[in-house]
Amino acid sequence: MIESHTMRRRASLSLPIIRTARGQNRDGSLTLGGLLKALGETSFGWAIVLFSLVTLLPLPPGSSLITALPLLLTTGQMALGYPSVRLPGRLSRLKIDEPGLRRTVLRLSPITRRLERILDTRYESVFLDRQPQALGIVLSAISFALFLPVPLTGWFPAISLFVFGVGLLERDGLVAGIGLCLGMMSILLTAVMISSLAAAAETLVD
Template sequence: MRRKDGIRHRPSLSLPILRTLRSQHQTGALTLGSLLSGLGERSFGWAIVVFSLLTLLPLPPGSTLITALPLLVTTGQMMLGYRYVSLPGPLARLRLDQSKMRHTVLRLRPITRRIERILTPRVTMLFARRYDRPLGLLLFLIAFALFIPVPLSGWFPAIALFVFGVGLVERDGLVAMLGLLLGAASVLLTVVILTSLAAGADALIH
């Protein structure tokens, strides 16, 4: 897409999600599975983007025990060599709150706008089929760090997975690697917090 001045203008990453949310909400059919299908993809990239948004919804503490499950399933399937995402029935039928999803997408616009400025297909060898399983393993570890309800650390792995998912959708290996680096840092943060909590509990007991 080009503007009148001839400069290429990248469509917003948020628009497909916002449009699908609105159209499916109007028909009363907004579920996790229908949202993914409505985007026209069952690819791992869009699934990771959508499911990481789910974990960033304004929900009570500890909700990642539920909201991180689609990410664990998706990254686990990638690790096992699946070609496409296949959601179990209960997860596919999970109903979504359109207003909360829309609010979360708009809240991330400052991040997505910055990413959109630099997105371009590059380092695409990262997405070669032979790397699917190793990438899936790394992403599963990040998703597991998100799954554990550790105070102050939940948003970090969610953002990391979101950034990786965007890189995968746009075939931008550098952005995807940035997501992996953020994910590694989030896993390390989770380990440090868990170790500190365990040490504190041990000190109280003894």
């Protein structure tokens, strides 16, 4: 029983994304909107997980100004009480690099394996009907920290959003809470880095 439970959890984290992306890539139709729709477009969890993975792709510095936009949109819609994610046409048609996405998923396997071992349906009060808007506000703040092109800080909010998204998908309030805590720490780190850069700039000007 334990082994089958673990295998089911493992499939829910990485295999659907890899398999769906591979299939759509063969058809030449791998887009952000198409992948999200195939995974379950009404789920904010899949959207947050997928957009976090896109943000973690090996991209040039400053790319978070673009890759964080879907997360800002998703978490903003969550904060406004939308029942599902609604992507504008241009963003929905955005092409995804399938090999890069697969490498990113595999690179995160140490994190996902640890999550798979502890995932369970618990503390579902975190996801009550009145909660998503409050969660959306916090997640929007984390997404904004990711959006800011501050050196050495981008990975932390992206990973925290990924962890939260997994918790939301699996209805695991504990894992979602860990993601939120990591996100708050990433906001604090971003604020410290901005203050340090501002102080250094002021010193140079003086």
